[in-house]
Amino acid sequence: MRTFIDRSDAGRRLAEELASRASGAYERGVILGLPRGGVPVAAEVAHVLDAPLDVLVVRKVGAPGQEELALSAVGEEGATARNDDLIRASGISSADLAAREAVQREEVERRATLFRPGRAPVPMEGRTAIIVDDGIATGATMRAACAIARARGAARVVVAVPVAAPDALEQLPDVDEVVCLHAPRTFMAVGMHYIDFRQTSDAEVIELLAQPR
Known part of the structure; x- marks a missing residue:
């Protein structure tokens, strides 16, 4: 093995x-x-x-109660990728999705600063x-x-x-x-x-x- x-x-x-x-x-x-x-x-x-x-x-943005179900993902330089079909099926509001993305974006920035201090x-x-x-x-x-x-x-x-x-x-x-x-x-x-x-x-x-x- x-x-x-x-x-x-x-x-x-x-x-x-x-x-x-x-x-x-x-x-x-x-x-x-x-x-x-x-x-x-x-x-x-x-x-x-x-x-x-x-x-x-990169950070996945999970659905409420189903964190492994990635509705979107966020990365550095403001990059965002969304799965529109899953977002519609989940019924999540635009405001709630934006709030969840903001939390994960903060974590992206924290980790990027940690791993690449002072470098772009x-x-x-x-x-x-x-x-x-x-x-x-x-x-x-x-x-x-x-x-x-x-x-x-x-x-x-x-x-x-x-x-x-x-x-x-x-x-x-x-x-x-x-x-x-x-x-x-x-x-x-x-x-x-x-x-x-x-x-x-x-x-x-x-x-x-x-x-x-």
Whole structure:
């Protein structure tokens, strides 16, 4: 069952796969790690592809009483992506939705300041956004991240992960490419595919993002 030693090992192997199929496809790409566990993986990818590394801070905005049902998502630079069909079906008012988005936007700004103190996000407009995480279980956070990347002007969106649940990969909307090393039919949890899956700390994320590239 164990597939990767740790997140760095997973990142190196994912980077090798991306490099083997690059052939110019990822020129002007920016590597975006989802905090926190996706950043060590993304750092290895950025090193091999010689691409800028950044963090993609995104927050889902859940429906009242159903927080995992993402009505919208918010990200930095005022980016917002909404699921109009779910919003209508939920019956939530515009005022209530705006209030819930405001709460999550504050958290986005807090985390962005924590992870990237004094630095602006890497520009995404017109570029290939390669979104990296340590794995995908339900896909809810990754779907939100893809929507925010589009909202911030990414020309192409690539999802790159070491391991994922097959059904979660099938539910990724509006993605130009998916690169996944391992999608077992018997998937149960991301951590089961790592020998070392200890929690990534905020300090580790900050250190990785601060390294010159």
